[in-house]
Amino acid sequence: MDRIDRKLLNLLQEDASRTNAELADLVGLSPSSCLRRIRRLNEAGIIDRVVAVVAPAKAGKNLKAIVTVELERHGEQYMRQFLELVVAEPAVIQAYGVSGETDVVLMLRLADMDEFDTLCERLFRDRSNVARYYTMFVIRTAKETTAIPL
Amino acid sequence: MDRIDRKLLNLLQEDASRTNAELADLVGLSPSSCLRRIRRLNEAGIIDRVVAVVAPAKAGKNLKAIVTVELERHGEQYMRQFLELVVAEPAVIQAYGVSGETDVVLMLRLADMDEFDTLCERLFRDRSNVARYYTMFVIRTAKETTAIPL
DNA sequence: AGTGGTCTGCAATTTTATTGCACAAAATCG
DNA sequence: CGATTTTGTGCAATAAAATTGCAGACCACT
Known part of the structure; x- marks a missing residue:
């Protein structure tokens, strides 16, 4: 894991659809060397996977x-x-x-309030051991990245 | 956006490193048709981007x-x-x-407590208009996906 | 300086993506 | 209802990209 590997990872976290030749150029390596490094990162599990990110609005x-949940009973099996x-x-x-007062934090991705309502019904009804829950609706998304700073 | 497009998106959200031929096979289309659909999804911005996901532990x-923040003054410009x-x-x-009592929610990805400490110093010191903040450290990650249900 | 290991670039090879084209299905229109 | 446009499809040829073998360079450690 040297400087070039880190640079490669940053580039791939940003945009993994680039061709190998392009990446090689950006890090200043030949395509073959570059490819071998990427394969190494894959095999080592440092690159966990490659995914397409769908635009929520378009979908x-x-x-x-964001929902914080406090459970009624706090045993490990209840949590599980x-x-x-x-x-x-x-x-x-x-x-x-x-950790803290809250036991569980959920991030929800929904179409509308109706979907939220039916989901709450399903997750937080009497049986499910939820003492209380608090919902924060996202008004503005200032940042949302999957990239880990390297 | 028909059934096949949705299937394609689900597959790509899961694993975008598959070859076009593989995808074509999975959705029951010829490679050329499949490729054209994917390109259409790209051009329409439905597929926002393709990224590599790095394993946090390996990095x-x-x-x-997860940090909830309440600001001192609540104007739009202060928020911005x-x-x-x-x-x-x-x-x-x-x-x-x-929405709610809290103004801002942050998700942090850190190496250790030292990094957390110095970050808090930088973000929540007197000048920065933060009335109070509350930190929840993630003990267990039960689910973490970028895939939007289609 | 010598040696084993790792990394590199080049060039050949294989695999994959891409495009042109003819045809079929579906939607649109008179 | 039939004609026509639009859209989507598969096949086959082409272009682009990934992958591999190999010889040499670089590095750390004696």
Whole structure:
């Protein structure tokens, strides 16, 4: 992991659709060397995967919400149970167990309030061990990247 | 945007490193047709971009934190000013203006507590118009996807 | 200076993406 | 309802890109 690897990773985190020749040029290497480095990064699992990012607006998913959840009972099995429940929902794009007053934080990607309503019904009804939850709707997205600073 | 387009998008959101022939096969189309559809999705901006996802652990960024921030003064220009400040930080991977008591929610990706400490120093010191902030450290990541349900 | 290991660039080869074209399906229009 | 335009499709040829073998360069460690 030298300077060139880091540079490559930064470039690929930005735009992975570039051709190998282009990347090679940007880092100042021959295409073959560049390709071998990228393969090494893949095999080492440093590059976990390559994905297409869909524009939410163009996909009719304009509503984003961040939900903090406090559970009723706090055992490990209750936590696991609740996480299993939320993970199964396609609208839940991030789900974290966290420290502090709050037990779980969810990031939701939805079409509209109706979808939010039915989802809440499903996740936070009486049975599901949720003491309370608090929703923050995203008004403005100032930054949203998958790139890890290297 | 028919059934095949949606299928293609789902596949690409999962793994965009597949060859066109592979994708064509998965959706039951000829390579040329498949390619043309993908290009159409690109040109329409439905596919916003293609990125490599780096494994945080392998990059030495094991600490993730979610921070809720309440500003001192609540005008539009103050909000903008604060967002500009945080957006410039590479460790801030997501930054949202939200509804509710909280004004801003940040998602941080860090190497360790030291980095967290110095970042807080920079973002939340007296000058920066932050009334209070609350940090939740991520203990367990149950789900983390970029894929939008289609 | 010598040696094993790693990395590099070049050029050949293989794989993949891309395009032109003729035809078929669906939508549009008189 | 049939004619016509539009849109989408598969095939085959072409262009572009990725991949590999190989010889030499560089580096760290004796």
